[in-house]
Amino acid sequence: MVLFLGVACIFGGFIMAAPLFMEKSPGLKRFDEKITPYKIIIGLAILIIAAIKFFAPFHGGGKPLIPVFGDLVPSAIGILVGIFISLDFLESLKGVKEKVAAEGRKGFWTRLKSMLQRYQYPIGFASMFFGVLHWFIFKVLFF
Numbered sequence: 001m002v003l004f005l006g007v008a009c010i011f012g013g014f015i016m017a018a019p020l021f022m023e024k025s026p027g028l029k030r031f032d033e034k035i036t037p038y039k040i041i042i043g044l045a046i047l048i049i050a051a052i053k054f055f056a057p058f059h060g061g062g063k064p065l066i067p068v069f070g071d072l073v074p075s076a077i078g079i080l081v082g083i084f085i086s087l088d089f090l091e092s093l094k095g096v097k098e099k100v101a102a103e104g105r106k107g108f109w110t111r112l113k114s115m116l117q118r119y120q121y122p123i124g125f126a127s128m129f130f131g132v133l134h135w136f137i138f139k140v141l142f143f
Protein backbone atom coordinates (compact mmCIF):
# COMPACT_ATOMS: atom_id res chain seq x y z
CA MET A 1 0.00 0.00 0.00
CA VAL A 2 2.99 2.28 0.56
CA LEU A 3 3.85 2.07 -3.12
CA PHE A 4 0.27 2.89 -4.18
CA LEU A 5 -0.03 6.01 -2.03
CA GLY A 6 3.26 7.35 -3.40
CA VAL A 7 2.19 6.72 -6.99
CA ALA A 8 -1.25 8.21 -6.33
CA CYS A 9 0.23 11.37 -4.81
CA ILE A 10 2.81 11.83 -7.56
CA PHE A 11 0.40 11.18 -10.44
CA GLY A 12 -2.42 13.20 -8.89
CA GLY A 13 -0.08 16.10 -8.14
CA PHE A 14 1.16 15.99 -11.71
CA ILE A 15 -2.41 16.18 -13.03
CA MET A 16 -3.15 19.15 -10.74
CA ALA A 17 0.03 21.04 -11.65
CA ALA A 18 -0.04 20.24 -15.38
CA PRO A 19 -2.22 23.22 -16.46
CA LEU A 20 0.55 25.53 -15.28
CA PHE A 21 2.86 24.20 -18.00
CA MET A 22 0.38 23.41 -20.80
CA GLU A 23 0.93 26.64 -22.73
CA LYS A 24 4.64 25.90 -23.10
CA SER A 25 4.35 22.18 -23.81
CA PRO A 26 1.97 20.91 -26.51
CA GLY A 27 2.80 17.32 -25.52
CA LEU A 28 1.49 17.97 -22.04
CA LYS A 29 -1.69 19.40 -23.49
CA ARG A 30 -2.19 16.26 -25.61
CA PHE A 31 -1.57 14.11 -22.53
CA ASP A 32 -4.23 16.03 -20.61
CA GLU A 33 -6.71 15.67 -23.46
CA LYS A 34 -6.11 11.90 -23.56
CA ILE A 35 -6.64 11.37 -19.84
CA THR A 36 -9.62 13.73 -19.50
CA PRO A 37 -12.23 10.95 -19.98
CA TYR A 38 -10.48 8.91 -17.28
CA LYS A 39 -10.04 11.68 -14.70
CA ILE A 40 -13.11 10.51 -12.79
CA ILE A 41 -11.64 7.03 -12.37
CA ILE A 42 -8.17 8.40 -11.57
CA GLY A 43 -9.53 10.85 -9.02
CA LEU A 44 -11.71 8.27 -7.29
CA ALA A 45 -8.83 5.77 -7.21
CA ILE A 46 -6.54 8.37 -5.62
CA LEU A 47 -9.29 9.31 -3.17
CA ILE A 48 -9.87 5.67 -2.16
CA ILE A 49 -6.17 4.85 -1.78
CA ALA A 50 -5.54 7.98 0.29
CA ALA A 51 -8.60 7.39 2.47
CA ILE A 52 -7.55 3.81 3.18
CA LYS A 53 -4.06 4.96 4.21
CA PHE A 54 -5.54 7.80 6.24
CA PHE A 55 -7.73 5.49 8.30
CA ALA A 56 -5.33 2.51 8.42
CA PRO A 57 -1.87 4.11 8.77
CA PHE A 58 1.50 2.51 9.35
CA HIS A 59 2.51 2.99 12.96
CA GLY A 60 6.24 3.35 12.43
CA GLY A 61 7.61 1.10 15.13
CA GLY A 62 8.44 3.83 17.64
CA LYS A 63 9.75 6.48 15.23
CA PRO A 64 7.62 9.59 15.89
CA LEU A 65 7.86 11.34 12.48
CA ILE A 66 7.03 8.35 10.28
CA PRO A 67 3.27 8.33 10.97
CA VAL A 68 3.02 12.10 10.37
CA PHE A 69 5.17 12.62 7.27
CA GLY A 70 4.95 9.03 6.11
CA ASP A 71 1.21 8.55 6.12
CA LEU A 72 -0.82 11.43 7.55
CA VAL A 73 0.33 14.29 5.32
CA PRO A 74 0.47 12.29 2.04
CA SER A 75 -2.92 10.75 2.81
CA ALA A 76 -4.54 14.11 3.58
CA ILE A 77 -3.07 15.70 0.46
CA GLY A 78 -4.06 12.61 -1.56
CA ILE A 79 -7.65 13.01 -0.38
CA LEU A 80 -7.65 16.66 -1.51
CA VAL A 81 -6.12 15.70 -4.87
CA GLY A 82 -8.64 12.91 -5.37
CA ILE A 83 -11.52 15.25 -4.57
CA PHE A 84 -10.17 17.94 -6.91
CA ILE A 85 -9.66 15.58 -9.85
CA SER A 86 -13.06 13.90 -9.47
CA LEU A 87 -14.95 17.04 -8.39
CA ASP A 88 -17.00 17.24 -11.58
CA PHE A 89 -18.21 13.68 -11.03
CA LEU A 90 -18.89 14.25 -7.34
CA GLU A 91 -20.93 17.36 -8.15
CA SER A 92 -22.98 15.46 -10.71
CA LEU A 93 -24.25 12.97 -8.12
CA LYS A 94 -27.94 13.46 -7.46
CA GLY A 95 -27.82 14.33 -3.75
CA VAL A 96 -24.76 16.54 -4.03
CA LYS A 97 -26.12 18.42 -7.04
CA GLU A 98 -29.32 19.26 -5.20
CA LYS A 99 -27.40 20.27 -2.07
CA VAL A 100 -25.07 22.56 -4.06
CA ALA A 101 -28.04 24.24 -5.71
CA ALA A 102 -29.85 24.64 -2.39
CA GLU A 103 -26.88 25.98 -0.42
CA GLY A 104 -25.75 28.45 -3.05
CA ARG A 105 -22.44 30.31 -2.69
CA LYS A 106 -22.02 29.63 1.02
CA GLY A 107 -22.34 25.86 0.78
CA PHE A 108 -19.64 23.37 1.67
CA TRP A 109 -19.08 22.06 -1.87
CA THR A 110 -18.86 25.54 -3.35
CA ARG A 111 -16.33 26.66 -0.74
CA LEU A 112 -14.34 23.44 -1.13
CA LYS A 113 -14.23 23.80 -4.91
CA SER A 114 -13.12 27.45 -4.76
CA MET A 115 -10.45 26.63 -2.16
CA LEU A 116 -9.10 23.72 -4.22
CA GLN A 117 -9.07 25.83 -7.39
CA ARG A 118 -7.32 28.70 -5.62
CA TYR A 119 -4.58 26.44 -4.25
CA GLN A 120 -4.48 23.98 -7.15
CA TYR A 121 -0.79 24.39 -8.00
CA PRO A 122 0.63 24.43 -4.45
CA ILE A 123 -1.43 21.35 -3.58
CA GLY A 124 -0.24 19.64 -6.76
CA PHE A 125 3.43 20.35 -6.07
CA ALA A 126 3.04 19.39 -2.39
CA SER A 127 1.39 16.14 -3.45
CA MET A 128 4.30 15.24 -5.73
CA PHE A 129 6.82 16.18 -3.02
CA PHE A 130 5.13 14.19 -0.28
CA GLY A 131 4.60 11.24 -2.63
CA VAL A 132 8.34 11.04 -3.21
CA LEU A 133 9.06 11.70 0.48
CA HIS A 134 6.63 8.89 1.34
CA TRP A 135 8.76 6.49 -0.72
CA PHE A 136 12.01 7.66 0.86
CA ILE A 137 10.69 7.39 4.42
CA PHE A 138 9.55 3.82 3.87
CA LYS A 139 12.58 2.98 1.69
CA VAL A 140 10.40 1.75 -1.17
CA LEU A 141 12.92 2.88 -3.78
CA PHE A 142 15.80 1.18 -1.98
CA PHE A 143 14.79 -2.47 -1.68
